[in-house]
Amino acid sequence: xxxxxxxxxxxxxxxxxxxVYNNTRPQRKHRSLWTAFQSVGVDPxxxxxxxxxxxxxxxxxxxxxxxxxxxxxxxxxxEVFIANGATLDAPEEGPGCRLFTxxxxxTDITRRAGIDIHRWxxxxxxxxLEGDGDTDLYVTCIGANVLLRNDDGVFTDITNEAGVGDExxxxxxxxxxxxxxxWTDLYVVNYLHWDFDxxxxxxxxxxxxxxxxxxxxxxxxxxxxYLNNGDGTFTDATDSSGLAALEPxxxxxxxxxxxxxxxxxxxxxxxxxxxxxxLTRAAGEAFxxxxxxxxxxxxxxxxxxxxxxxxxxxxxxxxxxxxxVFSTNFSSDTNTLHVSNGSGFWSDRTQAYGLGLQSRPxxxxxxxxxxxxxxxxxxxxxxxxxxxxxxxxxxxxxxxxQTPQRxxxxxxxxxxxxxxxxxxxxxxxxxxxxxxxxxxxxxGDFFLATASRNGPIELLRLRGLGNxxxxxxxxxxxxxxxxxxxxxxxxxxxxxxxxxHHRWITTSSPFQGADPAQVHVCLxxxxxxxxxxxxxxxxxxxxRHDIKPNQHVxxxxxxxxxxxxxxxxx
Numbered sequence: 001x002x003x004x005x006x007x008x009x010x011x012x013x014x015x016x017x018x019x020v021y022n023n024t025r026p027q028r029k030h031r032s033l034w035t036a037f038q039s040v041g042v043d044p045x046x047x048x049x050x051x052x053x054x055x056x057x058x059x060x061x062x063x064x065x066x067x068x069x070x071x072x073x074x075x076x077x078x079e080v081f082i083a084n085g086a087t088l089d090a091p092e093e094g095p096g097c098r099l100f101t102x103x104x105x106x107t108d109i110t111r112r113a114g115i116d117i118h119r120w121x122x123x124x125x126x127x128x129l130e131g132d133g134d135t136d137l138y139v140t141c142i143g144a145n146v147l148l149r150n151d152d153g154v155f156t157d158i159t160n161e162a163g164v165g166d167e168x169x170x171x172x173x174x175x176x177x178x179x180x181x182x183w184t185d186l187y188v189v190n191y192l193h194w195d196f197d198x199x200x201x202x203x204x205x206x207x208x209x210x211x212x213x214x215x216x217x218x219x220x221x222x223x224x225x226y227l228n229n230g231d232g233t234f235t236d237a238t239d240s241s242g243l244a245a246l247e248p249x250x251x252x253x254x255x256x257x258x259x260x261x262x263x264x265x266x267x268x269x270x271x272x273x274x275x276x277x278x279l280t281r282a283a284g285e286a287f288x289x290x291x292x293x294x295x296x297x298x299x300x301x302x303x304x305x306x307x308x309x310x311x312x313x314x315x316x317x318x319x320x321x322x323x324x325v326f327s328t329n330f331s332s333d334t335n336t337l338h339v340s341n342g343s344g345f346w347s348d349r350t351q352a353y354g355l356g357l358q359s360r361p362x363x364x365x366x367x368x369x370x371x372x373x374x375x376x377x378x379x380x381x382x383x384x385x386x387x388x389x390x391x392x393x394x395x396x397x398x399x400x401x402q403t404p405q406r407x408x409x410x411x412x413x414x415x416x417x418x419x420x421x422x423x424x425x426x427x428x429x430x431x432x433x434x435x436x437x438x439x440x441x442x443x444g445d446f447f448l449a450t451a452s453r454n455g456p457i458e459l460l461r462l463r464g465l466g467n468x469x470x471x472x473x474x475x476x477x478x479x480x481x482x483x484x485x486x487x488x489x490x491x492x493x494x495x496x497x498x499x500x501h502h503r504w505i506t507t508s509s510p511f512q513g514a515d516p517a518q519v520h521v522c523l524x525x526x527x528x529x530x531x532x533x534x535x536x537x538x539x540x541x542x543x544r545h546d547i548k549p550n551q552h553v554x555x556x557x558x559x560x561x562x563x564x565x566x567x568x569x570x
Contacts, residue, residue, distance in 0.1 A: 040103050040447075041459070043456045043457075044457070044458075044459045045080070045082075045100055045106060045108075045459070047098060047108075047456065047457055048456055049064070049065045049082065049451050049453070049456075049457070050084055050085050050087065050094055050454060051063070051064050051085040051453050052087055052454075053087060053088070054454060057088075058212060059194075059212060059213065059214060060088070061088070062387040063431065063512065064085075064429075064431025064432055064451060064512065065082060065083055065085050065121070065431070065451055065453075065512070066082075066124050066140070066432060066512040066513060066514075067080065067082060067124075067433070067449055067451055067512075067513045068080075068081040068137070068434065068513065069081075069126075069434050069435075069436045069449070070126035071516070072099070072113065072134075072153045072155075073152060073153035074134070078102055078437075078439075079100060079101055080099070080100045080449055081097065081100075081126075081137065082099075082457065083097055083121035083123050083124045083139055084096060084097050084098060085120050085121060086119065086120040088196060091119065091142065091143065092118065092119045092120075093118055094118050094120060095118070096110070096116070097115055097117040097121050097124075099113050103438065103447075103459070113153060114155045115148065115155055116157075117139055117146055119143045120141055120143060121140070121146075122141060122142060122169075122170060122171055122172070123171060123172040123432075124139045125138040125140070125174070125175055125186065125508060126514055126516070127175040127184045127186075127486070127488065128483055128484070128485050129147075129162075129184070129232060129483070130230070130232050130483060131183070131481070131482055131483035131485060134149075134151060134152070136148060136149050136150045136155075137155065138173050138186060140170035140188065140189075142169045142194060143167060143169075144159070144166070145164060145165055145170055145173075149232065158232065161232070161233065163226070163233055163235070164186065164188075164226050166190070166224050168190045168193070168221045168222075169190060169191045169194050169221060170188050171189050171190070171191050171251060171512060172252075172253055172254065172508055172511075172512055173186045173187065173188045173254075173508065174187045174189070174255060174267065174508040175256065175488045175508060176484075176488045177265055177488065177489065178227065178256065178265050178267065179227055179287050180264060180265070180540075181230075182477075182479075182482045182483060182484060183228035183229070183230045183483035184228055184484040185225070185226060185227050185228050186226045187223065187224075187226075187269075188223060188225075189223055189251035189252065189253060189269065190221035190222060190223050190248075190251050191215070191220070191250055191251055191252065192215050192219060192220050192250055193218065193219045193220075193221055194218070200213070201213035201217065204216075206396065207332070207395065209390050209395050209396065211388045211390060215272055215273060219248075220248040220249050220251075220274070221248055222238065222244060222248045223248075223251050224236065224238050224243075225241050225289075228483060230481075230483055241288060241289045243279070246277070246291055249271040249274040250271050250272035250273060251269055251270070251271055252270050252271065252310055253269070253309065253310065253311065253508070254267055254268060254269045254270065255267075255268045255508065256268075256489045256508075257490075257491065257505075258489065258491065258536065258540075259280070259322075260296075262280075262540075263539075264540065265538055266278060266279060267280075268325065270311075272308045272310075273307075273308050275294065275300055275306045276298060276309060276327075277291045277293050278291065278293035278298050296344060296346055297338065297345050297347055298338055298346050301334075302347075302348035302350070307327070307329040307330070308329050309329055310327075310329065311327065311364060311365050311366050311368075311383075311509070311511040312326070312327055312506075312509040313325070313367045313368045314369070314506050315369030315378045316378075316501075317337065318339055318340070320340060320341075321342075321493065321502055322340035322342055323340065323502075323504055324337065324338060324339045324346070325338040325346065326367060326369065328359075328365060328366075328367045328382055329363075329364060330363055331362060331386060331391070331397070332360060332396070332397060332398065334355070335355055335359040335382070336348060336350050337349050337353055337355050352412070353412065353413055353414055354413040354414050355380075355407070358407075358416050359382075361397060362384040362398065363384060364405075365384065365385065365431045365511045366430070366432050366433040366434075366511045367380065367382045367511075368381055368435060368510060368515075370435070370520060371470065372406060374470070374522045376499060376522060376524070378409060379408045379409050379414070380405075380407040381405070381407075381433075382404060382405040382406075383431065383432070383450060384402035384403065384404060385401060385402050385428060385452065386398055386401075399427065400429065401427035401428055403428075404424050428452045428455065429452045429454075429455065430450055430451070430452045431451060431452065431511065432510065432512050433449065433510060434510060434514060434515050435447065435448045435449075436472075436516040437472040437516075437520075437553060445461050446470055446520065447460065470521065471521055471522070472520055472553045472554070473503075473518060473520075473521065473553075473555075474486070474516075474518045474553070474554070474555045474556070475487030475492075475505065475535065475555075475556050475558070476555055476557045476558065477537065477558045478558055478559050484538060487517065487535070487537060488505055488507060488517060488538065490535055490536060490538055491503075491504050491535070491536040492504070492505070492519055492533055492535055492536075492556075493533065493534040494531055495531060495532045495533075495534070496524065496530075496531035497529070501521050503519035503520075504519075505517050505518075505519060523547075530548055531546075531547040531549070532544060532545070532546055532547065533547055533556060535556060535558075535561060537558065541563065543563055544561055544562040545562075
């Protein structure tokens with residue numbers, strides 16, 4: 001009896017401690033992302049994407065289409081470009097790419113803008129070709145890529161004269177000033193050699209089920225590097241840069257920024273079933289690229305296994321100011337988080353941050369870091385969907401249609417959050433998603449546009465809540481004779497009180513999608529004092545800018561910043 005009374009007393013003591021803890025611990029101040037996201041109509045664009053047939057039988061049919069957000073006429077409102085696909089029997093005669101205005105008045109302006117692309121497009125890269133302030137567009141395809149020059153909102157095909165019409169299977173093109181001359185270059189990521197006239201490869205087997213053939217057995221294709229000459233043309237530097245000497249790989253994605261901290265832009269390349277690449281060059285040497293991914297820990301996961309890497313997200317998980325890399329991968333594998341240790345090396349920290357087990361049933365595509373609950377740290381967002389229609393939990397431990405994932409940063413872990421609204425509850429076959437502030441002049445609302453394979457374009461609005469709503473920041477390198485005016489590849493470091501936040505302008509990273517060249521940061525303005533932003537520009541120089549509170553959109557012009565020596569490399 002005494003033992004029972006003792007156990008009862010201990011139980012009451014434990015219960016009391018729990019009650020006190022729950023009543024005193026800090027409470028979250030912000031609503032769930034899912035309740036803040038609002039769908040902009042059921043099918044706002046009244047448009048269905050095309051990527052092969054409804055039942056895919058070949059690998060070109062599974063990856064989906066591309067999306068891009070860009071301002072074609074400089075009016076502060078972003079347009080939505082859809083890089084649409086085609087079908088196996090008519091790869092050059094698809095329904096065509098489309099260009100739409102953004103809410104509230106969504107209008108198809110494709111013909112008015114002079115766009116006429118009907119081949120199998122895969123992605124689109126907005127960038128300023130000539131430094132004239134107009135946003136031009138490079139469209140990658142299965143077949144010849146297309147470069148569209150923008151003149152006041154009307155596009156002209158200048159592919160041949162510009163010298164960038166590579167006729168492979170390009171999955172995306174990453175913009176950035178690779179050689180440091182002030183102009184935006186293009187790294188074109190190629191996948192494999194595909195012949196629409198040839199017989200289909202024999203089916204493969206995955207987990208005991210016959211499925212369409214994957215890339216293995218098909219010849220991988222060499223990526224291309226085009227250096228901007230500053231006059232509307234490019235030089236193909238694939239051979240002269242040493243890129244052609246590397247083994248071709250099944251490329252799916254790429255990001256350009258300074259990974260090594262030496263003030264020069266590097267290229268991270270995500271490959272399918274093959275080791276990833278980190279292309280860099282030593283200071284002072286001739287323009288020759290070297291792959292150092294295996295030397296610094298970015299080529300594979302911790303087990304040394306090459307993964308099927310699709311989406312790339314760049315953020316600062318451990319607060320050391322160096323870019324960390326989150327990548328999405330195939331089902332029955334895990335997504336991967338590579339965290340910089342501050343001395344030029346990255347470690348696979350997927351399991352330590354809780355990102356392993358919960359990703360295994362999913363096949364991930366687009367992903368990004370963003371502060372989704374406005375608590376100061378960056379969370380993760382992932383779009384999922386399988387490539388095999390035969391996928392079920394019984395056959396493949398996965399399903400064909402899958403739900404998006406939102407993972408909130410809580411301490412040293414990322415915690416999966418369940419949907420609390422209509423959007424995100426219904427499984428879909430998502431592929432691409434792009435994010436940004438569409439209306440730069442008024443509301444400052446944040447939007448997410450997503451596309452599923454052979455499905456509609458979904459548009460969602462995320463409204464800011466209170467003083468800590470996301471602020472949008474853009475760069476303008478307004479020096480004469482500079483083409484990379486938007487600062488592709490730049491690093492932004494925000495300081496406010498005790499807060500420090502790091503962001504990178506990496507527009508091409510989601511997957512076959514391009515965000516606008518902007519970053520989003522939630523700052524706790526009630527602390528009173530203005531914030532400071534340090535910008536590490538793509539040429540390695542560093543400027544300081546003072547930021548005023550409560551502005552939806554802030555443009556940081558290089559001429560208005562204070563030039564300061566760069567901080568020591570972490």
